Amino acid sequence: MFRLVLLLTGGLLAVGLSGCGGDRDELTIRYDDGAGTTSDWTLTCNPPGGSHPDPEAACQALEKNGSTALPPVPKDKACTMIFGGPQTATITGTWHGDKVDSSLSRTNGCEIARWKALAGLLPEQ
Incomplete structure (x- = not known):
C-alpha cells in the first residue's frame, strides 16, 4: 500500500509516494470452539487475504471496532456476570503498525461485547 503525500509550500505543490510497508496488517487468529475444535487462521488487510474464511469481513470488523475491541477490558x-459460551480466541501480530496480543472469551458481558464487536473476524457464536 502506498500513501499519496501532497505538500503545498510557498505556492509550489510537491507530490510524492511514501511506502507503508511497516503498517501492513498481519494477524494470526486461533479460535477454540470450546468443544475440542481449534482453528488457526492468518489474516492480512490492505488488501484482505490469508487463510481466514472471510478476510474482507474480518478486515471490516477490525476497521470498525478493532481499536476498542482488541485491547483488554480494564480491570x-x-x-x-453472564456466561456467553466456552469459545475463546487469541489474536496476535500487527495491525495498523501496532503489535497485537489479544485474548478474547465469552465469560461475561464485557467479553461478549468485545466478541460481538469483532463479528466477521470471529465466529458469531
Missing part, C-alpha cells in the same frame, strides 16, 4: 470495569 476496574464492572461487567455483567
